[in-house]
Amino acid sequence: MWKFKDTVLCISLMKEGMDSHGYVDVYRYPHSHKCFMFFKIREMRTKVNLDPDAVLATQYSASQPDVSYESIWKCEQRKRQLQFKDKPLPPLPPEAFEDYTNKPRVIALCDFFARGPLDLPLKKSEEYIILEKYDPLWWRARDRHGNEGLIPRNYVTENKKSNLETYKWYCRNINRSQAELLLRQKPKEGAFVVRDSSRQGLLTLSMYSRAKGSHNGDILHYHIKQNHLGLYYVAENYLFSSVPELIEYHQHNAAGLITRLRYPVGSDGCTSAENTGLSYEEWGLNPSELLLLKELGRGQFGVVYLGKWKETIKVAIKTINEGAMSEDDFIEEAKLMMKLSHPKLVQLYGVCTHHKPLYVVTEFMENGCLLNYLRQRRGKLSRDVLLSMCQDVCEGMEYLERNGFIHRDLAARNCLVNVEHVVKVSDFGMARYVIDDQYISSSGAKFPVKWSSPEVFHFKKYSSKSDVWSFGVLMWEVFTEGKMPFETKSNAEVVREISQGNRLYRPHLASLPVYKVMYSCWHEKPEGRPTFAELTVTLRDLTEMT
Structure with missing residues (x-):
């Protein structure tokens, strides 16, 4: 047996080099020159x-x-x-004692990149816990790693399997004609989308199909119904406990449909994602972070520019000329206006008050104002599309009505169109801050007499019902593809015509049912006019009929 002077080496050899029979391979240790054989320890x-x-x-x-x-x-x-x-163990962190079992859980509809130190980034399809609902736009949330921060409300949706917003094929805020436009942009056999029906609480399945050898496809609309047991179906012989189960089945089986559902077509869930605003803490915007790119036009208050915030986010920047408006009053009101958020409203992001002129920063709408949009596309827009535009505006105005906010200057010139051809209401509430004698006086050319109700041009009495009158005129603008109401008459003549009970004529593109809707908005008494909520239902019904 070899005797090792170094006991540590001996133990190391026995631990590392010993095989199952007790042998040590000393050749694995070339530094030991005295060892050239195997030995066995018994x-x-x-x-x-x-x-x-x-x-x-x-x-x-x-x-x-x-x-x-x-x-x-x-x-x-x-x-x-x-x-x-x-x-003793170290003390538990305070959050370990918090009970999150009753806290709402949400799923991110799309990615959100933090724009400020208080924001929490979101990753699409991941779950988050809502800790506090700060306001209608921003909530405080926690991610799965324990990080906390503010997230935009419209980037998330409730985490339930039955929640349709988590599915790509569901588009809540589109009507029949918008669904058809969406499907024709991607004309694939079996392309489909699920949307809210004009009938309250019902859903409609819209799908594209093209007959063999045909270049023009058909778009079919199926109501998703429920039987007396609450089961969902499109074809009566195929019943399902939920809409997602129905869609999943028909993705593999036509079973009563013209073809199976092959391609879900819809938004990524964030059609109004940019409507959130720049960041929760960004009220007084820093002018050095705003880049003016090009002039878009001149408005009532000043020049409007296409710009970027922090070199990444496209925005519209309105400059307010000195003396054009009551700035202090507007700034206070704008803080409330920022909290108004709806897919059919142009979102106000913030106001830059650090210098003159004042900057008002809003959502950028690629296709500009509705009036110019109509005039540039005369003869190219179908009646369905025109009705869809009116429905967009009506939905935005219904939201303002529900929140007790009066527009005061609703007209096609004050609505904008985005890249997806959705119309949104803009400049709501701005008219009351105008400092302009001609605008205030009904005898001046600037006052929008041709869009004003009798109680407005006689008594300056504004309400949601005076907005309804203006909406009727806006519908007339849409169905005349951008004509001027009472184009040959002066303001004084218009006041006289309206007071005598005369109204705008029926445009040739407007069907009789459509003209009846706009005519109902022109009742002499405010209480005789429909609400925007009622108008929304009526327009949805008309959309489904066309």
């Missing part, structure tokens, strides 16, 4: 004290029972654990 038994605080000692005994190094090591580990078992 009688030697070793007892090793592995306590690091004790002196390493080795004893040899022929009668010592066989003890493995692994068992010795485990024994020492248990000793150490016993030594520290009475040592």
Whole structure:
């Protein structure tokens, strides 16, 4: 047997080089020049004290029972654990005591990149816990890693399997003609979308199909119905407990449909994502972070520019000329206006008050104002599309009505069109801050007499019902493709005509039912006019009929 002067090396060799028969391969250790053979340890038994605080000692005994190094090591580990078992654990963090079982859980509809130090980034399809609902636009949330911050409300939706907003094929805020436009942009056999029906509480399945050899496809609309047991169906023989189950089945089986549902067509869930605003803490915007790119036009208050915020986000920047408006009053009101958020309203992001002129920063709408949009496309827009535009405006105005907000200057010139051809209401509430004698006086050319109700041009009495009158005129503008109401008459003549009970004529593109809707808005008495909520239902019914 070889005797090792270095006991540590001996133990190392035995632990690392010993095979199942007790042999050590000394050739694995070239630094030991005295070892050139295999040797077998038979009688030697070793007892090793592995306590690091004790002196390493080795004893040899022929009668010592066989003890493995692994068992010795485990024994020492248990000793150490016993030594520290009475040592107190560090205190739990405060959040460990919070109960999140009753906190709402949401799913991110799309990615959100933090725009300020208070924001929490979102990743599409991941779950988040809502800790506090700050206001209608921003909520405080926690992610799965424990990070907390503010998130935009319209980037998330409730995390439930039955929640349709989590599915790509569901588009809540589109009507029949918008669904057809969407499907014709991607004309694939079996392309489909699910949307809210004009009938309250019902859904419609719209799908594209093209006959063999045909270049023009058909778009079919199926109502998703429920039977007396609450089961959903499109074809009566195929019943499902939920709409997602119905869609999943028909994605694999036509079963009563013209073809199976092959391609879901819809938004990514964030059609109004940019409507959130720049950031929760960004009220007084820093002018150095705003870049003016090009002039878009001149409005009532000043020049309007296409711009960028922090070099990434496209915005519209309205400059307010000095003396054009009551700035202090507007700034206070704008803080409330920022909280108004709807897919059919142009979102106000913030106001830059650091210098003159004042900057008003809003959502950028690629296709400009509705009036110019109509005039540039005369003869190219179908009646369905025109009716869809009126429905967009009506939905935005219904939201303002529900929140007790009066527009005061509703007209095609004050509505904008985005890249997806959706019309949104703009400049709501701005008219009351105008400092202009001609605008205020009904005798001046600037006052919008041709859009005003009798109680407005006689008594300056504004209400949601005076907005309804203006909406009727806006419908007339849409169905005449941008003509001027009472184009040959002066303001004074218009006042006289209206007071005598005369109204605008029926445009040739407007069907009789459509003209009846706009005519109902022109009742002499405010109480005789419909509400925007009622108008929304009526227009949805007309949309489904066309």
